Amino acid sequence: MPYVHDTLLRLQKSSPAQTEFYQAAEEVLDSIRPLLDKDKHYREQGIIERLVEPERQIFFRVVWHDDQGRVQVNKGYRVQFNSALGPYKGGLRFHHSVNAGIIKFLGFEQIFKNALTGLAIGGGKGGSDFNPKGRSDMEVMRFCQAYMTELHRHIGATMDVPAGDIGVGAREIGYLYGQYKRLTGSYEGVLTGKGLNWGGSLARKEATGYGAVYFAENMLQDRNDSLKNKVCLVSGAGNVAIYTIEKLYELGALPVTCSDSQGTLYHEQGIDLALLKDIKERRRGALTEYLDSHPDARFISVDEYPADGHAVWRFKAQAAFPSATQNELTEADAQALLANGVTCISEGANMPSTAKAVDLFLEAGICYGPGKAANAGGVATSQLEMAQNASMTQWSFEEVDNRLKEIMRGIYQRSSDTAREFNQPSNLVLGANIAGFRKVADAMIDQGLV
Structure with missing residues (x-):
């Protein structure tokens, strides 16, 4: 389809040297061709062109001191990709491999993953090329505080709610949250993956x-x-x-x-x-x-x-x-x-x-569950943590786990039903991509050119 091909070519020109992002975009766009053939209004509304460009990209410098007092400089990212279904939601990755292309690929995937959960969350992702491995707790704390000093002005409980990812666990979330609270004076559910005794959810780690x-x-x-x-x-x-x-x-x-x-x-x-x-x-x-x-x-x-x-x-x-x-x-x-x-x-x-x-x-x-469907349990439970924060309650492990089980069943059912609708019953890649795309695209059309 020239339309998809031309969109991918334009993407490579506007976002050069972002291989993983191209791979993610091509996988989604190729698999939704049957939908684009069936429903012409998605093309008329420019949905693909709008989806592959993030609503906002935030790149910033992170300056901090190591334990020897030397100045260290890293690069920080937050890509707010799509908010048609709710506040941006997606993790922060701290790893030496992180660059703009990696963050954009992850954020793009997050749009459809979050849509598949059936929950009110949009897609985003962030991180840094900082690697916490081998760093002391104090070095990690200083880096997290410096990172959040810049990020805090771009996030909020109903705007953008980051979580953890590779290199960002309970320790890092704690340091990030502490700095957010210090800078804003707000105790709110702006990060998920928090400690259980200060707003976290049981079963989130699992x-x-x-x-x-x-x-x-x-x-x-x-x-x-x-x-x-x-x-x-x-x-x-x-x-x-x-x-x-x-x-x-x-x-x-x-x-x-x-x-x-x-x-x-x-x-x-x-x-x-x-x-x-x-x-x-x-x-x-x-x-x-x-x-x-x-x-x-x-x-x-x-x-x-x-x-x-x-x-x-x-x-x-x-x-x-x-x-x-x-x-x-x-x-x-x-x-x-x-x-x-x-x-x-x-x-x-x-x-x-x-x-x-x-x-x-x-x-x-064979039975093949693509990541945007099969690994959506983490972000789904992050949204359950947001719901608990909003109501100032904490659910039992069993309640969260049962909700997670039902959410994963729903994701599978939506992906499977959509694959059957397009006469490819064993192709959950097609099913997940079309189901997620259609939900986001319909919301974007309803909300006009925003």
Whole structure:
């Protein structure tokens, strides 16, 4: 379709050298072609051209002192992409790989992910090229305070509500919130992922991982199957991976892998969840420490990874949960997964599979849950935290978890029903993209040229 092609060409000229953003935009625009053919008014209203350009992009300098008193300078970002459905909502990522293209790809994905939840939240994303790994608590605090000193003027409980992402956990959210409160004098639900004793929600930490597993279970149930007794591969070792593993055990599955920046851990008997939590949540250590307690496990360092992919995807299993970062699962990894018996993939990370890998999954007709649908549990529970803050209450873990389960069921149902509407019943990429796009686009049309 020349319309989509021309839009992507213009995007590359207006936003140069933003590869991940182009990839995300192309994936969405390609899959909504059937809708654009069916409903011409989306083109007449310029919806695509409006959607691919953020409503606002905020770039700023972050200056802070390290423990040696040296001045450090990082770059900060907040991209407020679309507010047609509600206040901007999306996490902050602190990682050395962060740049404008990464933030824009994440913010673009967030629009449709948030729309799929059925909740009143728009799409945004932010972060910095600051890497908290190896930094002291005081250095992290000083950086967070400097970052929030600039960001605070652009956010608010009914305007833009950031959350955590890679590199931004409970510690960072605490420092960010404390500085926001100091600068504004307001105690409001402007950040989610807060501490439980000062406005946080039970089950928020677990939500993205739990949600990805619930989504997988919904896909399998539609095929008269379940996760019980399935061997599962999980990447990552942060919140998403840890609580994916926890929920897999609860549903009777056997997770046998996880990974971090140093390599992949494989334990045929099943990952020792208590030990993993101790290493990563309490000690903030490396996965290699796992071998001290389980010498029967195997650790594959990044130097031993196959040139065409990642070791974490090269073991026999029936289900896989990419839960680390973008493009972590290559075409060769996808071929290995399919050859090794994987028939269900539920993405806990944002766009973790390359475009060619996704094509292979769709051609194989397996259960494939794309990230914008499968990992929406985190942002959904963030919105539940906003609701609790607004009413000055705190719900029980069970209540939040039950709501999360229903939200993930709703996301799956909307994606599945839309895929069937367009005669591609096993293509949840198409279903999720069209369902999310249509909800946002219709709201944009209703609200006029804003």
